[in-house]
Amino acid sequence: MAEDDNPTEVERLTVDLKGQGFQHSLEREDIPGTNTNWEVGGDYEFRRSNGDRFKVLGIANENDTANTRERWDVLDDLREQKNLFLDTASTLGERIIRGSYTTDLTTGQSIELGVERAQTILDSNLALGLLSLTKPGEQSYGGLTPVSIPNANTRVEEIRYEPFAIHNWRINPRMSLETSLLYETSEISLSGDVSNSRTFNFFKPKVDYRFDITPQLQLRVMIEKFVRQLSFMDFVATNDQTDEDSDTLPGNSNLRPDYWWNYNFLMEYRLPDDQGVVSANFYHHRHKDFLQRIDVSSGPNEIRSAVGNIGTGDMHVFEVKGSIRLKRLGMPNVLFTTTANVRDSWVKDSFIDITRRFNNYHRGEFNWSIRHDIPNLRMNYGIEMRNRIDGGTERWDIEDIEEDHADPYFTGFVEIIAFGDLTFRLNARNLTDVEVCRDRIRYEGHIANNILEEVEYMCRGFGRTLSLQLTGTF
Helix, strand or coil: EEEEECEEEEEEEEEECCCCCCEEEEEEEEECCCEEEEEEEEEEEECCCCCCEEEEEEEEEEEEEEEEEEEECCCCCCEEEEEEEEEEEEEEEEEEEEEEEEEEECCCCEEEEEEEEEEEEEEEEHHHHHHHHCCCCCCHHCCEEEEECCCCCCCEEEEEEEEEEEEEEEEEEEEEEEEEEEEEEEEEEEEEEEEEEEEEEEEEEEEEEEEEEECCEEEEEEEEEECCCCCHHHHEECCCCCCCCCCEECCCCCEEEEEEEEEEEEEEEEEEEEEHHEEEEEEEEEEEEEEEEEEECCCCECCCCEEEEEECEEEEEEEEEEEEEEEEHEEEEEEEEEEEEEEEEEEEECCCCCCCCCCCCCCCEEEEEEEEHHHHHHHHEEEEEECCCCCCCECCCEEEEEEEEEECCEEEEEEECCCCCCEEEEEEECCCCCCEEEEEEEEEHHHHHHEEEEEEEEEEECCEEEEEECCCCC
């Protein structure tokens, strides 16, 4: 169980550069927030004398969040006038139980049969109050006038069953094959402001073939169908935390799970004398019923978008990984790890007639880390750098295009075991105090009209973070 309250205060200064005298406006926001979550789980395994195994696993969790966002205009005489009241609360819970039975068919072959049942429930509530010169306010809305929001108070529930069969075959000492057959059936129902119920059925096969070409070189080929579990927050109206000009985001009660075929080809080479591993991986995804933003506007004066299914999308990724001990340099206790990948994607935009990348899909990244173990001092330390390729992490919406970029991000740690078996670990995050920046191009009305309204550049920093962990057995 954990509590992670996050009260926030915001002061926002806006300067108008188009008029005379650089007119400015000042706003203040107060956003008290609470978050509580818990999770419990357990498993049981029974082995028979012939080696057969029966396993059952159960997990239950819940996450409760709530915050109230209030905004005031700060007037020239420093008086304040409230113009926004936005209260949101949600409770998301899961109950999962999975049972399976594994038996050996013949030498080198086994099969696992089982079923999984999952229940997911979201209770979401939203209340919006705005300043009105013609309508009275209400105390429960912070003294402002209530605004009706569709799909604001809704319960979403999914009951999912997934029977499965997994066959493992050790063909010979150099080859193995895993074949999975899964069938997913689920019912998603909405009640409250929206009443809706639909059933979905998916067949999800998987083939995973491995071949040891030599003791050091391995080939792996995998073909698998994935079905994405929908985010229940996309079904209901929520507050918009990324755009100060938009208070709420509408939900979409007609969402369907999107699915894709994954074609994965992996080569892995183990260096001699246990010096490390180098691998190259290429995979392609073909998405169906792909989830992106779609137009849900009620009219030309009410431009709105929500998450929705838009059709087919494709993506490619080529990735190289290496994990090498620096024995040849006389440092056998130093491990250098690196990852580099390039990626691309394309989908037909739902707002304008262009083909573009997926939302929030970057062009690639380059990461590395170094870890040094000092056994005689019972100590180790390390540093890691993560860096995405800038220029492609974009988000396309009905009235704007956003792009994120940032400098490399560094983390580090020092760990030592002392006083018996007590482990002290000092973690440092954001060592170079990196800022994350967002560039936004906003259009007047629908993006298809191509009428530029404003260009915004925004950067935010999170500062350096130090934490000390102490672990041990008492």
